[in-house]
Amino acid sequence: MGLYVQQNENRSELQQRLDAELRQKAQSTQKLAAAPDADHETAYLEGTKSTTSLAWVWVLVVIALIALAIYFIVRTANQY
16 A cells, blocks of 8 residues: 555646646747747738728629520520
């Protein structure tokens, strides 16, 4: 019984040490992840343009083209 307790205590010391190391490592990686790099995060936006006020025109053109394609498909299907 005494050996079991002693072995259990040694194991708990090892577990405590590993736990402390893992916590320290997790905290250090969390600190790195918590500090955002603003220059890196916005670098992909360089050279891009914002959407113009005529974007709705392109949406209408795409809808019209889809409607036209559906019209021709239905019309050719009814001919046969």
